[in-house]
Amino acid sequence: METTSDQHWDVYLKNCPCRDVLDLLANKWTALMLGALRRRPHRFGELRRAVEGISQKMLTQNLRALERDGLITRTVYPTTPPTVEYALTDLGTDVSRHLVALSTWSQANFSRIREARETFDSRVVEPVS
Amino acid sequence: METTSDQHWDVYLKNCPCRDVLDLLANKWTALMLGALRRRPHRFGELRRAVEGISQKMLTQNLRALERDGLITRTVYPTTPPTVEYALTDLGTDVSRHLVALSTWSQANFSRIREARETFDSRVVEPVS
DNA sequence: CCGGATCCCGATTGATACTG
C-alpha cells in the first residue's frame, strides 16, 4: 500500500512544484540550521548564535518556511521575555541527515578544494608569455 | 597517515573559509547540475536542457566555480562549432552522492510536504471566528 | 530584554541581446 508518494515528481523539470522543496533544502542556511537543530532543539537566539553570521531576517524567514513544510516545529512558551523553541519533526530529522553530510563533506574536503583552487587560479591569471 | 585533512574546519563559524564550499554545494543549481553530470558527461547545451529553467549565466557561473574547486573538468574539443564537455572529477562524484540524495528526497517526500503546507496555511490565513 | 516585522540599500539573479 502506497501511503506516501502517489506520483513521481521530477526536480529537473522547470515547473515541477517539488523544485521549491529542493530550493529550500539546497541552501546554506537551511543546512546549518537543520544541522544545529539536529543536535537539540534551539531557541531563536541560540540558533542565531549557533549559525554564526546569519541575519535574523534570514533566520526568521527560513524558520517559517521550514515550519510550513513540516520540517520543524515552533513552540511558544508564554513567558516574559518570550521563549520560542524550534525542534526538528521526524520529517526534518530525516532530511537533516543529508544536509549534515554536506556540511561534514565541506569541512573534510576543504584542503583538497583549496588546492584545486590554487592550481586553477595560477593557471588562469597568468596566461602571459 | 593523514593524507587529506590536516586541520579541522567548522562551517558553523562565520569566517571559516570552508563555508564558501558549503555555499557552493548547498545550492539548487549545483545540486541539479552535479546530479545530471553524475549520469554522464554533458556538453554545455545538453546541461542547459537537462537542468530546465537555469539561465546560461548561472550555468556558466556555476560551471566555472565547480571547475575551480576541482569538482568538474572542462574539456574543449577544437571543432567547429566548438564542443565543450563537462564531467565530474572523483571529488565531484563523491559530493554528488549527497546532492542526489537531496533531490531524490525532495521528489519522494513532496506529497508529505504539500500536506504540511496545506495544514499550515489553513491554520494561519484563517484566524477568523 | 527576546522574538520578530519593516524598510532601505547594495549584491545576485534572471531575461534578453550580442559575439567568436
Add this chain to the structure above:
DNA sequence: CAGTATCAATCGGGATCCGG
C-alpha cells in the same frame, strides 16, 4: 554552440521599530 554583456528585478544584510 558556447559563451559574454547589459539591464531590470529580486534577494540578502543591516538598522530600526514593536509587542509581550
